[in-house]
Amino acid sequence: MIFLSHNTKDKPIVEPIAIRLSTIFGANNVFYDSWSIQPGDGIIDKMNEGIEKVKYFFLFISTNSLSSNMVKLEWQNALMKATQGKCKIIPVRLDGSLIPAILMQTLYLDLYTNGIEVVLKQIVDVVSGNSTFIPQHEHFSNVEALIEARDTIMVTIQAKHFMEPTSMFIICIKNTENELSYQVLSDSVVELGFNKNIHISNGETYNGIYIHALRATTPQNPVIVNLTPKNNAKIQVEMVMKGENNHDFHSVPIKWH
Numbered sequence: 001m002i003f004l005s006h007n008t009k010d011k012p013i014v015e016p017i018a019i020r021l022s023t024i025f026g027a028n029n030v031f032y033d034s035w036s037i038q039p040g041d042g043i044i045d046k047m048n049e050g051i052e053k054v055k056y057f058f059l060f061i062s063t064n065s066l067s068s069n070m071v072k073l074e075w076q077n078a079l080m081k082a083t084q085g086k087c088k089i090i091p092v093r094l095d096g097s098l099i100p101a102i103l104m105q106t107l108y109l110d111l112y113t114n115g116i117e118v119v120l121k122q123i124v125d126v127v128s129g130n131s132t133f134i135p136q137h138e139h140f141s142n143v144e145a146l147i148e149a150r151d152t153i154m155v156t157i158q159a160k161h162f163m164e165p166t167s168m169f170i171i172c173i174k175n176t177e178n179e180l181s182y183q184v185l186s187d188s189v190v191e192l193g194f195n196k197n198i199h200i201s202n203g204e205t206y207n208g209i210y211i212h213a214l215r216a217t218t219p220q221n222p223v224i225v226n227l228t229p230k231n232n233a234k235i236q237v238e239m240v241m242k243g244e245n246n247h248d249f250h251s252v253p254i255k256w257h
Contacts, residue, residue: 001053003031005074007064010094013116013161014060016140020120051077054087058123059103062094079103092119094161112162116142143217144253145240153235157242157252158222167213167223168243172198172206179233186224187213206238 002021006014018032027035031054051057057078065071079102081087091099091108099108111119142161148154157169173180177194184190191212198208213223227235241249 001029001031001055003051003054003057003074003078004060005057005065005071005078006060007062007068007071009064010060010062012140013094013111016116017120017123021123051081054078054081057082057087057089059089059091060094061091061097061099061108063097065094066097066100075100075103090123092123115162115164116140141253143242144255146255146257147237148257152229153227153237155225155227155237155240156222157217157225157240159217159219161219163219164217164242166242166244167211167215167217168246168249169211169223170195170198170208170241170243170249171211171225171227171237172200172208172239172241173227174236174238175207175233177207178231180230180235181228182209183226183228184211184213184223185226186222187215189214200239204238208241 002025004014004018004021015032018030022030022032022035051074057075059065059071059075059078075089078087078089082089089103089106091103091106093099093108093110093112095112099106109119109122142159143164144158144160146156146158148156155171171182177196182192182194184192191210191214193210195208195210198206200206209225209227211223211225215221217223227237229235237254239251240254242252243249
């Protein structure tokens with residue numbers, strides 16, 4: 001049995017991992033509360049049942065989980081089994097939180113530093129069985145764009161949870177080049193340019209502002225771009241795309257303010 005101990009606020013990160021583990025090992029062999037505890041079940045009874053059968057206990061460590069008494073109860077019970085050689089506890093660090101002192105000797109997985117794909121490969125993961133569980137966080141994106149529209153348009157492209165080693169983006173717009181000016185406020189060393197007639201896989205064609213900051217994007221260091229209208233134009237931002245390389249770009253979620 002694989003037990004995924006986490007705080008509910010961290011489900012957007014943990015659920016994709018649970019689904020991948022379930023695909024490989026079967027839902028019945030992965031204890032993830034959203035499908036392992038069904039309506040009418042006793043929560044504590046089911047938790048105890050999962051811990052009794054656990055062989056691999058993944059403790060997702062974050063500010064949220066360290067302040068949760070339920071998570072603390074789970075990992076302390078698992079620790080008792082681990083001292084008897086009946087299971088392994090594997091901490092998974094989700095943010096900058098410190099590993100509890102009693103677990104410091106245990107080798108942990110560092111999603112915060114290495115990213116979700118590295119950790120997904122390390123612990124092999126994901127999805128469901130014959131239950132009432134419905135995936136809600138399957139399409140996880142670590143990168144999002146915050147757009148503030150005032151006299152100018154401020155686009156803040158941020159990594160929400162962990163570092164993105166490549167900071168290559170395109171802001172897709174409906175405007176022509178003479179309708180706006182643009183400036184990267186967060187970086188002084190950056191590749192910047194205007195690209196015409198970018199063909200998107202959905203069949204649309206946009207112009208785009210290409211930004212390549214020569215450093216990683218982290219939760220503490222977003223890429224910030226300011227767009228200023230010219231000639232009484234109205235700036236129309238349609239999409240923000242992140243590049244893994246010069247040929248592979250995909251859209252990221254946008255939040256408007």
